[in-house]
Amino acid sequence: MAQLLAWKAEYSVGVSELDQQHKGLVGMMNELHEAMMQGKGSEVLGGILKRLIEYTQVHFKTEEDLFEKYGYARAVEHAAEHKKLIAQVQKFNQDYLAQKAILSVDLLDFLGDWLKKHIISSDRAYGPFLNSKGVK
Numbered sequence: 401m402a403q404l405l406a407w408k409a410e411y412s413v414g415v416s417e418l419d420q421q422h423k424g425l426v427g428m429m430n431e432l433h434e435a436m437m438q439g440k441g442s443e444v445l446g447g448i449l450k451r452l453i454e455y456t457q458v459h460f461k462t463e464e465d466l467f468e469k470y471g472y473a474r475a476v477e478h479a480a481e482h483k484k485l486i487a488q489v490q491k492f493n494q495d496y497l498a499q500k501a502i503l504s505v506d507l508l509d510f511l512g513d514w515l516k517k518h519i520i521s522s523d524r525a526y527g528p529f530l531n532s533k534g535v536k
Contacts, residue, residue: 403430403433403434404429404430404433404508404512405426405429405430405512405515406426407423407426410520411426411515411519411520412524412527413519413523413524413526413527413530414527414528414530414531414536415466415527415530415531415535415536416536417462418459418462418463418466418523421455421458421459421462422459422515422519422523424455424459425452425455425459425511425515426515428448428451428452428455428511429508429511429512429515431444431448432444432445432448432504432507432508433508435504436504436505436508441504441505442504445496445504445507446496448507449489449492449493449496449507450493452489452511453486453489453490453493456482456485456486456489457486460479460482460485460486463478463482463523463526464478464479464482466526466530466535467479467526470529470530470533470535472526472529472530473529474522474525474526478522478526481518481522485514485518488510492506492507492510
């Protein structure tokens with residue numbers, strides 16, 4: 401499979417469950433990229449959007465529950481970033497359902513940008529905090 405993005409150690413937040421969820425996002429990006437390379441992007445887009453919406457709900461709840469449990473100082477700011485991502489993914493889904501456009505490339509660009517900005521900067525910031533509380 402031609403990968404758009406390979407998981408790297410620098411993406412790790414140091415919390416196994418959250419790293420696995422992040423790897424799931426990378427996997428969805430690579431799945432969409434592979435389908436696009438085979439000319440089948442529009443065929444898999446609906447399923448990937450559905451899974452991405454489910455992913456955001458489960459993943460963000462996991463993060464936010466940990467923040468609340470351990471008193472993470474940037475919890476409110478981080479949750480606001482999550483809300484922005486959820487809104488964007490829902491917009492992609494609405495556009496897809498309304499057949500406004502084929503969004504495969506736009507979705508890949510968005511996910512790649514989100515991965516770099518959110519996971520590497522915002523998410524990696526909470527890793528040491530959670531590790532200090534015994535969350536590995």
